[in-house]
Ligand code: ADP
């Protein structure tokens with residue numbers, strides 16, 4: 056699905072230059088569930104941003120289904136993300152003054168379609184993550200676990216084939232974290248490809264592949280039995 060070939064990413068701010076990724080090569084196969092682990096600052100978020108075409112590499116090649124996305128302009132990249140990608144974050148990133156249903160509908164912002172069919176999609180996504188009864192609530196009226204499930208609904212409402220999750224259980228207790236993992240495993244079983252950054256070894260163990268990073272490099276990539 057995705058091929059990264061010798062990807063490097065340098066950040067320059069004032070006189071300080073940081074190499075967040077050093078010549079990373081990685082293939083993400085359709086249908087896999089990859090967990091990315093490594094210490095803080097080793098480049099995990101940078102890697103996810105490049106996989107999600109949110110950030111462009113300084114050098115190296117990024118292929119999505121064989122196509123070099125570097126040749127696309129910003130508008131075409133935004134369309135690519137809207138069609139193929141769902142993002143989930145550690146801090147949920149819901150919009151405070153929109154209801155849960157309105158937040159989830161943001162996941163359809165680049166989709167054409169009548170309001171009736173949009174509402175059907177939003178309701179289906181809410182039911183899928185078990186928050187169907189929370190449509191008219193605002194984010195602050197929900198528990199952290201419910202907010203993260205709403206954020207997952209927003210990520211999946213457009214039926215993406217790739218889900219990128221940056222420490223999706225990092226702010227959750229054990230029980231809510233387990234619920235989020237169950238939802239992600241269900242989405243993977245239904246066909247979604249998932250790349251998840253995590254600090255939790257027990258969550259990483261539930262993925263089909265574990266990727267370890269250190270200092271901007273991939274140091275291990277191991278297939279795991281499910
Ligand atoms: P991780 O997700 O593993 O914690 P990151 O990908 O966020 O790591 O960061 C990798 C390195 O790049 C770190 O040294 C970080 O400080 C640096 N970095 C990340 N984003 C920026 C940025 N926008 N500007 C400058 N340096 C950055």
Ligand code: ADP
Nearest residue numbers: 185186189192194195196197198199200201231
């Ligand atoms: P669930 O309904 O999925 O079992 P929880 O057990 O997490 O959800 O929450 C129980 C109830 O308490 C829910 O109605 C939830 O909206 C509410 N709730 C939990 N945390 C908060 C909070 N910080 N502020 C307001 N309401 C909350």
